[in-house]
Amino acid sequence: MNYSQWNTMPIGGVWREGSSEKHANNRNPYTGEVLVSHKLANREDVNEAYETAFRVQKEWISLSPDHRARIIENAASLLADRREEAIELLRNETGSTKVKARIEVNSSIALIKEAATYPYKMNEAVMPSTIPGKENQIYREPVGVVNVITSWNFPLSLSMRSIAPALATGNGVVVKPASNTPISGGSYIAKLFEDAGIPKGLISVIIGSGSEVGDAVVEHPIPRVVSFTGSTEIGKRIGALAGQNLKEASLELGGNNAFIVLDDADLGQAVEAAAFGKFLHQGQICMAINRIIVSRSIYPAFIKQFKEKVNALKVGDPRQDDTMIGPLIDGKQTDQVLSLVNKGKQSGATVYLEGKVEGNVVSPFILTDVDNRMSIAQEEIFGPIALVIPVDSEEEAVSVANDTRYGLTASVFSSSTERAIEVAKQLQTGMVHINDQTVNSEPSMPFGGEKDSGIGRFGGQWIIEKFTTVKWVSVQKEKRQYPMFV
Template sequence: MTGRFPVLDPATGEVIEEVHDAGPEDAVAALDAAVAAQAAWAGTPPRERAEVLRAARAGLLSRIEEFALLITREMGKPLAESRAEVHYAADFLLWFAEEAVRVSGEYRASPGGDFRIVTTRQPVGPCLLISPWNFPLAMITRKVGPALAAGCTAVLKPAEDTPLSCLLLARVFADAGLPPGVLNVVTTSRPAPVVERLLADGRLRKLSFTGSTQVGRLLLAQAADGVLRTSMELGGNAPFLVFADADLEAAVDGAVLAKLRNGGQSCVAANRFLVEAPVADEFAARLAERMESVRLGPGDDPGSQLGPLINRRQLDRVAALVDDAVAHGARVLAGGKATGPYYPATVLADVPEAARLHREEIFGPVAPISVFEDEPTALAMANDTPYGLVAYLYTRDLARAVRVGERLETGMVGINRGLVSNAAAPFGGVKQSGLGREGGFEGIEEYLSTKYLAVDLHP
């Protein structure tokens, strides 16, 4: 290792711990270990791989408070949300433990009947898994779970803001009996040269990345030379549609959940609130009342409902987006001014399309509201973005729910529901929001290759 770098508490700016600062040579050593362990791990019976994942889940759940406090300290979210993340992370380990034994192929006759077509599924090989800071545990198990279940080894690079949860999880896996070399953690404050070196190594066969679309484009270009299998979970610009016939109380509940979960620092956070004209004022007033009551504070304060943003750079960015919207004519109904490392739950009304908030991912607790007159206009506004991760819609009309849900250009849609994430569901987007899916039956497919055997039946 080439040195150490500090991990900071976003609420206080204090150093929590220092961790190893890996360079490209350390990353290659990690890949060496993954390559050396690949054949044996791929040859491990699926049931045994599943048992390791189950044991890791049990170890994780036995240390809920330890993990939750660590997540809160390095990322800032309230302890209640951190505990929920630990359970969410554990769900992926259980789900993919169950999927490990269900990987299968086919045996069928060729159309001419003269030979048999046999397909089998095999692990793609050593993987590079790059996780974000906003869910520093769950976004790791969402990648590690299917990779290990499929029989792949991995090099795991956590976000430099939040590596501590990842390091503790690696210990849990070791205690669960995961063989050395199967999972290799590389912490670094200089991700670009580390990742570039790994992507240039011909032994790497798979890249899974969660992060911004801008970085995702760069990684896709670098992965092209090696023709790597890629999974990309990138940025979002989620519309939250409220039709005039919606249950407004339920819509406000869903809006608060979709906006404030993780302090708005989530790719599936509602980014644009599009409300039908007859109920726009009432919805805005109700939402503003709810958002104004949200209590700011450090995540380890039991009364805190909204913690600090991850760092000063993100705080300044959110503030600039709000200032831009106000300069374009938006009205502040709640919040709107930073307090130390915190940005309050904020509601903006009359947000014009020219505001940056309509085009950029906020990644903060800001709810900009715009008005639409009819369903076609709502769809046009919702789809007017290069992103397509998730959308939310509230209506009592079942036909409208299905019709609009099918026409929204997103990979996921929450219908009368402000939360879509679940280990059993396929998570991912379309357009510039990414490639591939994580979770669900589809999640393990990203780590498997199909092999075809043509079997001649004649001697």
């Protein structure tokens, strides 16, 4: 792929440079190579993007549901045709391994296909009235324009899960992708939908610094919904700004996800799931396993088998198809991961597997004998560090899993489905997966968390509700008698 074609961004229907004085380089996290340099957007660009989306959205919603659905379906077909190109983009821009990139592209195609059904699900209803001769009609309508702000770790699918549903439900979209992944998280998606047939200007992409345009994309009066995926700290600020401006906020934030292995679990299955759920994309996933909580009776066998499984994972160049663990996104993230390891050591955790660092590539660390009160166990770990915590009972496992400010997802391993479900019901998370790892997402299922892991749900009917509003229209079909004139 020639990345020089991505040195512009679509703003108000025109692919051009931003109007800021600032520039930014988009680098390959493994090689350090500059893929493309951007002249960034500023507040004037934000305003143009919103005003154009607001105007063009009227054209978009005037099309029939069938017409809009066909365009969304076209986008799914185009991405399927461009699958290898998209995989290569993710490998170069995000440091994805081939396995991770393939998962992300397939997930994005599925998200678009699901969204293509939404134009037919903007259900209207006729309801009875308590007033004689009146009929109540309920209409579901798009909110108008949606602001999408996304993260760098799964940029294609995280952006797609908001952009495709927002378009399918009749809205315009202004996207602010993460600065590390502006192509796969923004421009590539906009081009895909433009090629599929959406009107020019319905999607704009704002590639800009947070200090210059971060607040502007949220505070602008046009967007009625802000869909954000990212850290809890930034999410709280975005939620506050949205609330001050009476906007709806959908926030998918951080996680400190528990993977519980009960004493009757299939150990081999649990070990394999733990290795996948912890180390896919180097652990840089909000859904990644953070704490592995294991019944003490099987603890020695688990950590032994887990270390063996993890040691077999190939670490290094993501351009090699058999690499399973590639680079972290940048040097800042690498430094943060190493700082967390040092915190764990200082707190008394045992380094059961010592990782190595080469550039931004960090091979896996396994810390055992972790106590949940250690600071490392209370933080979100966005990197290849596995924490293993022994517990003496099922009740303690639940208590430890819930002892966190986060509540995104969790897993429970047991040979008894009934036992695992009872444990799942006690976990304070938005999602729980039994006899599977924590990294699960399906287009029609409610994806989201509790506590500091966010507000709202993606997927299916839940995302339709988020990106639409309802209008009550009553029709008085018979002359009404008003009390003052009786």
